Amino acid sequence: MEVSKVNSLVELFFKKLEEVDNKKPLLYSLKSEKKIYNWNEVSECIFRLTNKIKKLIKFGDKCLILSENNPNWFISDISVMNAGGISVPIFTTYSANDYKYILKDCKPTLVIVSNNSQFKKIKEFINHKETTIISFEKLDTNSYLITDIFKDTLNERLVNNSLKRNMPACIIYTSGTSGNPKGVILSHGGILANCEGAYDLLLPLIKKTSPVFLTWLPLSHSYEHTVQFVQILIGAEIFYAESLEKLLTNMSEAKPTIMTAVPRFYQNLFNKINVNFKKQKGFKRKLIDLTIEIGTKKLKKTKLKYYEIIIDFICEKLVRKKIKKQFGGKLQAFVSGGGALDQKIGEFLNSIGLPTLQGYGLTEASPVVSCNIPGKIQVETVGPPFKTNLVKIADDGEILIKGENIMLGYLNKQKETDEIIQDGWLYTGDIGELNQDGNLKITDRKKELIVNLGGDNISP
Numbered sequence: 001m002e003v004s005k006v007n008s009l010v011e012l013f014f015k016k017l018e019e020v021d022n023k024k025p026l027l028y029s030l031k032s033e034k035k036i037y038n039w040n041e042v043s044e045c046i047f048r049l050t051n052k053i054k055k056l057i058k059f060g061d062k063c064l065i066l067s068e069n070n071p072n073w074f075i076s077d078i079s080v081m082n083a084g085g086i087s088v089p090i091f092t093t094y095s096a097n098d099y100k101y102i103l104k105d106c107k108p109t110l111v112i113v114s115n116n117s118q119f120k121k122i123k124e125f126i127n128h129k130e131t132t133i134i135s136f137e138k139l140d141t142n143s144y145l146i147t148d149i150f151k152d153t154l155n156e157r158l159v160n161n162s163l164k165r166n167m168p169a170c171i172i173y174t175s176g177t178s179g180n181p182k183g184v185i186l187s188h189g190g191i192l193a194n195c196e197g198a199y200d201l202l203l204p205l206i207k208k209t210s211p212v213f214l215t216w217l218p219l220s221h222s223y224e225h226t227v228q229f230v231q232i233l234i235g236a237e238i239f240y241a242e243s244l245e246k247l248l249t250n251m252s253e254a255k256p257t258i259m260t261a262v263p264r265f266y267q268n269l270f271n272k273i274n275v276n277f278k279k280q281k282g283f284k285r286k287l288i289d290l291t292i293e294i295g296t297k298k299l300k301k302t303k304l305k306y307y308e309i310i311i312d313f314i315c316e317k318l319v320r321k322k323i324k325k326q327f328g329g330k331l332q333a334f335v336s337g338g339g340a341l342d343q344k345i346g347e348f349l350n351s352i353g354l355p356t357l358q359g360y361g362l363t364e365a366s367p368v369v370s371c372n373i374p375g376k377i378q379v380e381t382v383g384p385p386f387k388t389n390l391v392k393i394a395d396d397g398e399i400l401i402k403g404e405n406i407m408l409g410y411l412n413k414q415k416e417t418d419e420i421i422q423d424g425w426l427y428t429g430d431i432g433e434l435n436q437d438g439n440l441k442i443t444d445r446k447k448e449l450i451v452n453l454g455g456d457n458i459s460p
Contacts, residue, residue, distance in 0.1 A: 001233070008160070009188050011163070022038065022039045024038060030242050031240075031242055042075060048152050050160075052144065058109070060086065061085050064122075065113075066119075066122060081169060082158065084163075086169065087170040089172065098180070103122060105412060106411060113143075164188070169190075184222070184364055184407050184411075186366050187404070189404045194388070195226070199230070200387065201357075204375065205374055212255060212256045212258070214256040214259055217260060223338050236258075260334075273348075291351065291353075294315060295350065319352065332355065333356070335357045336358045337361055350379065359372065360430075382440050384439050388404065389404075392425075394427075398446055401426040
């Protein structure tokens with residue numbers, strides 16, 4: 001499939017549907033009631049939900065999605081776009097003021113919500129006369145139950161061919177650095193351009209084995225939202241984790257080949273593994289130390305001595321293989337984004353056999369700008385820019401980006417849009433440099449903002 005010729009995210013799904021065995025599993029829920037949906041079942045659910053939504057909204061209407069990660073989230077997102085709507089995914093962890101502001105700002109005509117617990121958070125901010133509700137579970141108010149919709153008679157299998165790359169696909173609200181969240185309008189083409197860049201990055205990995213993802217980062221996050229369409233493009237199997245607490249158990253079950261997460265996850269992982277390593281004594285401890293030492297040398301492309309090659313072979317069998325087994329045994333790459341990954345953590349994870357690719361991006365860029373390449377990792381950098389966007393460094397060191405991946409603008413905020421996008425270039429507010437290998441290195445932040453390990457922007 002030539003992604004550059006695909007018109008929309010909806011078309012991406014249905015083109016891929018034509019390529020794959022439609023009985024191949026696509027979505028897995030690891031919740032207490034485990035469910036598996038194959039490609040055909042997902043497409044049939046999308047057709048039914050599309051037909052329902054099309055009767056409830058007008059073309060271009062905003063449709064809010066408030067839910068934990070699960071297969072219905074995936075189905076709802078594509079169905080909204082297929083029906084001509086614009087997806088507005090929001091976090092389940094927002095404050096009441098944020099919910100109030102977002103609902104007033106985007107004025108959704110349709111709200112898709114998972115359960116009563118989530119619905120209560122937005123109930124008082126909804127105009128019940130103008131807003132229809134679809135829910136995944138029965139609510140204390142009138143709503144269309146998604147399981148009932150999935151039982152509807154299917155008279156029409158609608159694929160919306162009127163969608164174009166320059167049209168809005170979704171509105172992702174960024175965490176407010178000062179004041180209210182801003183609604184970032186991302187186009188179909190912007191996310192597709194990101195998918196194209198990611199495909200080149202992941203190609204060496206998916207050639208080796210069929211891709212399997214374990215998803216736990218909220219789908220309302222721009223990073224994971226775009227990853228969802230990368231998963232479609234490469235025909236991956238997608239597992240939805242139960243919770244952060246059960247992530248390691250879920251990894252043993254799902255056996256992922258690729259996992260995406262924010263730096264906080266890798267820092268916690270580093271701490272847990274380190275605590276375990278420090279408990280070891282004698283020969284075991286010596287072997288662990290050698291694994292890290294030689295693994296770091298390999299990462300930095302330092303030529304190993306003959307005896308180090310032999311020791312490295314032993315470390316691979318006795319240490320790295322055991323560590324990989326704890327993560328399902330098939331992991332080919334962790335991908336880190338949404339904030340800066342500590343260099344020591346990146347070196348540590350790579351040295352013990354957990355390849356970790358650090359990338360860089362921001363919601364306004366759909367969101368990925370650059371990422372390290374498997375086999376060519378430079379942990380002190382965020383890798384080379386994707387071929388689908390241009391990166392240049394301004395005279396004052398600010399990183400500027402241009403490409404189809406740049407947002408269409410902020411919802412209802414023309415002044416802020418004009419400030420951040422000038423002559424087609426997105427002014428990121430980050431300071432950086434391009435090294436001799438063409439890799440991007442982030443060195444500072446232009447404004448006094450902290451990007452925490454969860455990928456949130458916080459004003460001191």
